[in-house]
Amino acid sequence: MASRPGRPRASGDPYGERDTRQDVLDAAAALFCTVGFTSTSTRSVAERAGVRQATIYHHFAGKDAILLELLLGTVRPSVELADALATATATDPADARLWALAHADVRLLTSGPLNLGALYVLPEVAGEQFAEFHAQRDRLRARYDELAAAVVPDGSGAEQGPLVLGLVESVILRRRDSDDLDAGAVADAVADGVLRLLGCDEQRIAAARTAAAALV
Amino acid sequence: MASRPGRPRASGDPYGERDTRQDVLDAAAALFCTVGFTSTSTRSVAERAGVRQATIYHHFAGKDAILLELLLGTVRPSVELADALATATATDPADARLWALAHADVRLLTSGPLNLGALYVLPEVAGEQFAEFHAQRDRLRARYDELAAAVVPDGSGAEQGPLVLGLVESVILRRRDSDDLDAGAVADAVADGVLRLLGCDEQRIAAARTAAAALV
DNA sequence: ATTATCTATAGATCTATAGATAATGC
DNA sequence: ATTATCTATAGATCTATAGATAATGC
Numbered sequence: 001m002a003s004r005p006g007r008p009r010a011s012g013d014p015y016g017e018r019d020t021r022q023d024v025l026d027a028a029a030a031l032f033c034t035v036g037f038t039s040t041s042t043r044s045v046a047e048r049a050g051v052r053q054a055t056i057y058h059h060f061a062g063k064d065a066i067l068l069e070l071l072l073g074t075v076r077p078s079v080e081l082a083d084a085l086a087t088a089t090a091t092d093p094a095d096a097r098l099w100a101l102a103h104a105d106v107r108l109l110t111s112g113p114l115n116l117g118a119l120y121v122l123p124e125v126a127g128e129q130f131a132e133f134h135a136q137r138d139r140l141r142a143r144y145d146e147l148a149a150a151v152v153p154d155g156s157g158a159e160q161g162p163l164v165l166g167l168v169e170s171v172i173l174r175r176r177d178s179d180d181l182d183a184g185a186v187a188d189a190v191a192d193g194v195l196r197l198l199g200c201d202e203q204r205i206a207a208a209r210t211a212a213a214a215l216v
Numbered sequence: 217m218a219s220r221p222g223r224p225r226a227s228g229d230p231y232g233e234r235d236t237r238q239d240v241l242d243a244a245a246a247l248f249c250t251v252g253f254t255s256t257s258t259r260s261v262a263e264r265a266g267v268r269q270a271t272i273y274h275h276f277a278g279k280d281a282i283l284l285e286l287l288l289g290t291v292r293p294s295v296e297l298a299d300a301l302a303t304a305t306a307t308d309p310a311d312a313r314l315w316a317l318a319h320a321d322v323r324l325l326t327s328g329p330l331n332l333g334a335l336y337v338l339p340e341v342a343g344e345q346f347a348e349f350h351a352q353r354d355r356l357r358a359r360y361d362e363l364a365a366a367v368v369p370d371g372s373g374a375e376q377g378p379l380v381l382g383l384v385e386s387v388i389l390r391r392r393d394s395d396d397l398d399a400g401a402v403a404d405a406v407a408d409g410v411l412r413l414l415g416c417d418e419q420r421i422a423a424a425r426t427a428a429a430a431l432v
Numbered sequence: 433a434t435t436a437t438c439t440a441t442a443g444a445t446c447t448a449t450a451g452a453t454a455a456t457g458c
Numbered sequence: 459a460t461t462a463t464c465t466a467t468a469g470a471t472c473t474a475t476a477g478a479t480a481a482t483g484c
Contacts, residue, residue, distance in 0.1 A: 004455085006455055009462090034339065037252075039254040039339065051462095058463075059462095118339070121389060166387070167413075169386065173337060173382065173385065174378055196412055197383075222482075268438060270438070270474080270476095273474065
């Protein structure tokens, strides 16, 4: 009955949607997001994944490696979109590109069954083991700063760049408190808020929103 | 030489600025803010406080009790100011009161040697042991929502309330990344940003800022 | 006598490794 | 033979408690 080599699971569970490696990632993501990293034992991850604790070490070097993979997988879509919006579409107005980026990021953060953004705010992530993630995050930050500066070219935009990213990522903490956010409505409100924060008037915001729709 | 009952510390250290209880709170705050709660052992707290691990339990029921006390002590000033601004000064314009509240909260979050706001975002704080803190936090949230709604009475303010608090608290994550923030400049930028987010024009923001100075 | 510390430790973890086992593949 | 799991466990924690000790207070 088993369709691949290796000893079958003691639990009798078949493999999940993907393979055991993915089952472990899914289980760890759910637990790290809610309970935290150090509070989550490898045993509890294994239990949720339907395997024994030691099995995890056949697929990952350790607990850190699991978190790193989750972090990179979560930040990657944001960085890729930010890169695309910063370069290929540089002829489009900056306000539309920033609206599109903020909107997409908030959708990513508010959609899906897990609050994956919560991984970013785990204190353990400050460790050097996660330098590769920090590099990606810095890259994303730089894109936001560039776009904010381009929207408000008088120089105050650069100062407001951190506020812009802060507003976007505030949905992480918001979702932790109330888990029934309307992803679409929140994404609209935040993307509008980003431009409002930068001093755009309502007319310009409406135009940026329309232009953003054509970008993605 | 010793000026109070009880066995002297083995470390030979005298008591800190206050007493041992305060030394433990200070040590725990520094570690919880940077390393996290579960990652911080009672032994490491004791070491930093200059006492043995078991001594902690003479002053606190357990690790949870330490964190709860830190959380309540950190949120208290914010709640007290929010209450004061919501009631006693209700004749003053809402935009000035909101500016003053946001400004004061950001100053609290960015000042002092520790990033105490980081305590709020620890995943362990979700536990029921910290219900008293959550009640205070809900109270603060409600004050922000009230003020945001009063600034924009057309009903869109209520929807923007969470964004406002999100913007204020985004300084917590910002400070974790770069620890050399200019507290005054950031507080001004955020308080301005809060009103900008709610659709106030620059003139109204300038007026609110002036009026806020008279409130505190 | 009271207080605040100490030393010592029980009991419960937790991570990672060693080596056995049960499948498929050749 | 290779693979992926399992069982079992070493070694290192960690929290909290028991009970001894060294001060002051009366």
